[in-house]
Amino acid sequence: MGDPHLLPVDRTLTRVVILMRLLGWAWMVILILVAMFTAEPEPDIPILVGAVLLGTAGTGLTLVAAKRGFLGEIWYVALDGAIALLLVSAGWLAGTDFISGGYPASWVFIVAFATNFRSTIVIGAIAAIVFALLHLVMDLDQTRLFGSVQFLVVAVVVGWAFEALRERDRLRIHAEEERAQAEADLARERERSMRLEERSQIARRLHDSVLQTLKLISDTSEDPAEVRYLARVQERDLRQTINEYQSQHEDSFRARLLDVRATVEDRFRVEIEQVIRDDAEMNDALRAVVAATSEALNNAARHSGMQQIDLFSEIHDGVAQVNVRDRGTGFDPETVARGGLADSIVNRVEAAGGAAEVRSAPGKGTEIEIRVPLS
Numbered sequence: 001m002g003d004p005h006l007l008p009v010d011r012t013l014t015r016v017v018i019l020m021r022l023l024g025w026a027w028m029v030i031l032i033l034v035a036m037f038t039a040e041p042e043p044d045i046p047i048l049v050g051a052v053l054l055g056t057a058g059t060g061l062t063l064v065a066a067k068r069g070f071l072g073e074i075w076y077v078a079l080d081g082a083i084a085l086l087l088v089s090a091g092w093l094a095g096t097d098f099i100s101g102g103y104p105a106s107w108v109f110i111v112a113f114a115t116n117f118r119s120t121i122v123i124g125a126i127a128a129i130v131f132a133l134l135h136l137v138m139d140l141d142q143t144r145l146f147g148s149v150q151f152l153v154v155a156v157v158v159g160w161a162f163e164a165l166r167e168r169d170r171l172r173i174h175a176e177e178e179r180a181q182a183e184a185d186l187a188r189e190r191e192r193s194m195r196l197e198e199r200s201q202i203a204r205r206l207h208d209s210v211l212q213t214l215k216l217i218s219d220t221s222e223d224p225a226e227v228r229y230l231a232r233v234q235e236r237d238l239r240q241t242i243n244e245y246q247s248q249h250e251d252s253f254r255a256r257l258l259d260v261r262a263t264v265e266d267r268f269r270v271e272i273e274q275v276i277r278d279d280a281e282m283n284d285a286l287r288a289v290v291a292a293t294s295e296a297l298n299n300a301a302r303h304s305g306m307q308q309i310d311l312f313s314e315i316h317d318g319v320a321q322v323n324v325r326d327r328g329t330g331f332d333p334e335t336v337a338r339g340g341l342a343d344s345i346v347n348r349v350e351a352a353g354g355a356a357e358v359r360s361a362p363g364k365g366t367e368i369e370i371r372v373p374l375s
Contacts, residue, residue, distance in 0.1 A: 124155020304328025
């Protein structure tokens with residue numbers, strides 16, 4: 001039989017059992033009340049009162065069984081069957097007609113809940129025979145014998161319905177498990193394909209960059225400056241590749257800054273030492289920061305007269321900050337025309353809600369600080 005309580009459909013079946021038990025109990029109470037006031041000769045009232053109390057206790061026990069989880073236990077099925085049998089006997093003992101109402105039929109629902117289709121039919125047939133014999137012993141109206149067949153009919157219908165619903169639930173659960181397994185297998189296969197694709201991309205980039213650079217270094221080994229430049233370019237490209245694979249952002253602020261750095265280095269053959277502490281997804285504010293940084297680096301490479309430029313970037317307290325510094329010729333911000341510098345850097349940053357500060361002096365280099373809030 002397995003454990004039926006493991007199936008979600010059992011919550012619905014439990015409600016059905018409770019409903020039928022309450023209906024059977026209400027039917028029984030009505031019959032007993034009618035017997036008390038209309039039966040001739042007058043029945044034994046204390047027995048009828050006892051039947052009401054017994055049926056009420058059995059109904060209360062059904063509610064407790066449903067809540068505590070022993071509605072499907074065999075011992076409870078046997079106990080409830082004994083209560084049903086006593087209620088059927090109560091009418092005969094009280095000297096009146098059949099007064100158990102729908103309580104015995106609701107017991108068949110409990111049997112169907114606790115067992116399977118085959119067991120329900122067997123128990124329903126036994127109940128039909130037992131209650132028919134009781135009718136004979138009690139010498140009740142012979143037409144009552146046919147009422148005993150209800151137990152077998154209810155057992156067939158209810159047993160089949162409960163079994164079908166549970167089987168359908170098992171099939172649904174099995175299908176969901178298979179689908180979940182298939183989705184998990186597909187996810188693993190996708191992950192495996194992604195890893196293979198990443199490895200393939202890394203291999204292609206290594207072939208297209210590292211190996212070619214090593215070949216160029218070999219061919220230009222007599223030119224130390226060119227060898228140094230090629231080695232630096234390769235180091236830069238490798239760092240950029242690592243950053244792309246490690247970044248959690250589709251459009252990375254760090255990657256954009258590294259692209260700007262690479263462009264300026266290749267164009268002017270300078271060295272840009274960068275410290276980029278933080279990363280973020282690109283937005284309008286960061287696009288303004290990148291554009292201003294690009295202009296600052298180009299100005300430094302073009303006018304400072306130095307081969308090394310420093311680039312620093314961080315995001316702190318919701319503000320993106322970039323510093324571009326060189327130790328070159330410098331200038332006096334008060335005397336040098338600032339039109340191009342203001343248009344390309346300061347105005348662009350201020351339009352994004354930030355600020356740009358230019359610190360420079362003749363012979364002491366130049367530093368441009370860019371600060372833009374991200375919200």
